[in-house]
Amino acid sequence: xxxxxxxxxxxxLVAPFIxxxxxxxxxxxSARLQSRQxxxxxxxxxxxxxxxxxxxxxxxxxxxxxxSVYLASMVLSLALLVxxxxxxVLLFILALGNIMLILGGFSVKSPYSQLGSQREVLVxxxxxxxxxxxxxxxxxxxxxxxxxxxxxxxxxLALSMPAFVVTQALVMAMxxxxxxxxxxxxxxxxxxxxxxxxxxxxxxxMAVIELAHLYELVLLLGFIALFWHTNLAVGIALALACxxxxxILDNISARMTTRWMFGFTWSFGLALAAANLAALYATGxxxx
Amino acid sequence: xxxxxxxxSKSPWxxxxxxxxxxxxxxxxxxxxxxxxxxxxxxIINIGNPKHADVLLVTGTVNKRSARVLRxxxxxxxxxxxxxxxxxxxxxxxVFHQCYNILGGVDAVLPVDVYVPGCAPKPEAIxxxxxxxxxxxxxxxxxxxxxxx
Numbered sequence: 113x114x115x116x117x118x119x120x121x122x123x124x125l126v127a128p129f130i131x132x133x134x135x136x137x138x139x140x141x142s143a144r145l146q147s148r149q150x151x152x153x154x155x156x157x158x159x160x161x162x163x164x165x166x167x168x169x170x171x172x173x174x175x176x177x178x179x180s181v182y183l184a185s186m187v188l189s190l191a192l193l194v195x196x197x198x199x200x201v202l203l204f205i206l207a208l209g210n211i212m213l214i215l216g217g218f219s220v221k222s223p224y225s226q227l228g229s230q231r232e233v234l235v236x237x238x239x240x241x242x243x244x245x246x247x248x249x250x251x252x253x254x255x256x257x258x259x260x261x262x263x264x265x266x267x268x269l270a271l272s273m274p275a276f277v278v279t280q281a282l283v284m285a286m287x288x289x290x291x292x293x294x295x296x297x298x299x300x301x302x303x304x305x306x307x308x309x310x311x312x313x314x315x316x317x318m319a320v321i322e323l324a325h326l327y328e329l330v331l332l333l334g335f336i337a338l339f340w341h342t343n344l345a346v347g348i349a350l351a352l353a354c355x356x357x358x359x360i361l362d363n364i365s366a367r368m369t370t371r372w373m374f375g376f377t378w379s380f381g382l383a384l385a386a387a388n389l390a391a392l393y394a395t396g397x398x399x400x
Numbered sequence: 401x402x403x404x405x406x407x408x409s410k411s412p413w414x415x416x417x418x419x420x421x422x423x424x425x426x427x428x429x430x431x432x433x434x435x436x437x438x439x440x441x442x443x444i445i446n447i448g449n450p451k452h453a454d455v456l457l458v459t460g461t462v463n464k465r466s467a468r469v470l471r472x473x474x475x476x477x478x479x480x481x482x483x484x485x486x487x488x489x490x491x492x493x494x495v496f497h498q499c500y501n502i503l504g505g506v507d508a509v510l511p512v513d514v515y516v517p518g519c520a521p522k523p524e525a526i527x528x529x530x531x532x533x534x535x536x537x538x539x540x541x542x543x544x545x546x547x548x549x
Contacts, residue, residue: 155443169451307447
């Protein structure tokens, strides 16, 4: 038990550094794809430090609460995953954090923030079924919702649940606000909602959100690495490959509408998930 | 120089406001973002949101209408912040100086840190203006710290 707590603590301490470097790589790769040189590798850290050092300018007190809960939920989810806890609880905590951030966006009467929050609700609604289906698949395989029972399998999940690697990559693109799913906000303000959901968060609040994003990135990569837990090097390579695919998708596609996003994820994504779940039902759980 | 100062100098997010320019300066400013100049090399992002911005870049003359918007944008930016006036019109009103609806340059409304002359200024000059504004911002912060201590 002690070892699990220590592993979780180590993950929570190290995650922002890994997330920041990966985010830096993301920005450099994106820039290179656009024939630009791009920012320094450690740019995300400079941005977060600078935002923390800006004078506080909150529209209301709820904003700081909402971003704090958002960060706490990301940190807790990551810790739960590393400790091998219940995956369903993890999803609920993840959703709670996202909903608090959305409420923070709704708490200010700015049209950009309001519209961005409304769209973020739709994004949440689009990817949440895919996440739940993934956990259901893991349940069929192991007979338990806990991540620890997945760690206990002697065969990687990806061999029985290949479609869920694709849906997890889709979830990653949506959660990281990458094109074509960057309807509610995007890193660069190149869209009609300016910063959308994040418009009204300034200075230290924005820094907390950016820090939470680093945890979120590591968590999403962790989800994908879970699919090849037997050899963590392969798992990490799979996760990084998915991240690379998401970055390329971001740069080769334009932003689509919420309606399209909804139709795409609920038809293509859920069809993939359903087909894989049906196959799992047919073959039954793995012999333990 | 502390870690915060380094972070500030490496991550200036800009807000661009056209107070009434002919778009000449705006084109030169936007050229800074293109692959040729690529200001993201220096961590500069055109953020388009006053609440996230550090440096306000203003082009064009300030008239009675745009003064209100300009003031509002400036007030929404959290400290520490800097203002850069770009082009002849933003410096003094340019060819529109003493027009009936013109208040003058940006400094008629806001405290300007750096003036970038030209009609229109080259992208290199604009980038240098932002860098100089960061220096001014740093000096002001240090003066504030000394005053507080």
